[in-house]
Amino acid sequence: MTAQSRPEPADTAGLQLDAYLPYRLSVASNAVSRLIARAYEDRFGLTIPQWRLICVLAEDGPINQSALVSRTGMDKVTVSRAAQGLAKRHLLERSQNDLDGRSHVVALSPEGVRLYAEIAPLALAYEAALIAGLDPSEVALLKRLLMRLQGAAGVLAGERGEGA
Numbered sequence: 001m002t003a004q005s006r007p008e009p010a011d012t013a014g015l016q017l018d019a020y021l022p023y024r025l026s027v028a029s030n031a032v033s034r035l036i037a038r039a040y041e042d043r044f045g046l047t048i049p050q051w052r053l054i055c056v057l058a059e060d061g062p063i064n065q066s067a068l069v070s071r072t073g074m075d076k077v078t079v080s081r082a083a084q085g086l087a088k089r090h091l092l093e094r095s096q097n098d099l100d101g102r103s104h105v106v107a108l109s110p111e112g113v114r115l116y117a118e119i120a121p122l123a124l125a126y127e128a129a130l131i132a133g134l135d136p137s138e139v140a141l142l143k144r145l146l147m148r149l150q151g152a153a154g155v156l157a158g159e160r161g162e163g164a
Contacts, residue, residue: 007156025149036126044119045089049074049082051119054091054108058116062107064097091115 017023033048040046046054052072057063060071068079083106086092091112097103108116131139 032130036123039122039126040119043122044115046119047082047085049078050086051123053079053082053086053106054112054116054119055123057092057106057108058113058120062095062105064103064105066103068106086112 036051037048040048040051044051049072052074053068056068056071060067063071065076065079065083068074068083069076072079074082083092083094087094089111090109093107093109094104095107097105134142
């Protein structure tokens, strides 16, 4: 299937919401996000978008907001609001982008680095608890399948090439 083609409508008689994979993915994602959001909000006063920015910046180092949008899969407004909130708390620093004077580069401040070091073990503990009932091979397979589904969705949306 090419990026320009779209699937033909199927017979709706077979649609069962609880068996519909996009629905199951959404419900599972929302449940995990709500669980983790409560922990990050209660303990650290962070929203999920703010946590994602902190994590990306901890992993990738200073990058511009356009790269943050791409890396996190969040829209520009969400990234901008999350970055503003982190900057107000002095967890994020902005500097002029030397390569493009119209944009800024964002990086974790020393306080942001310290907060990441505190939150990362909690994030890993939640992940461990969520996958405790799965074999390591099942976890690896799940991650590979999720990446393939994400790539297929990108192809259908015309966002990526066929090899994604």
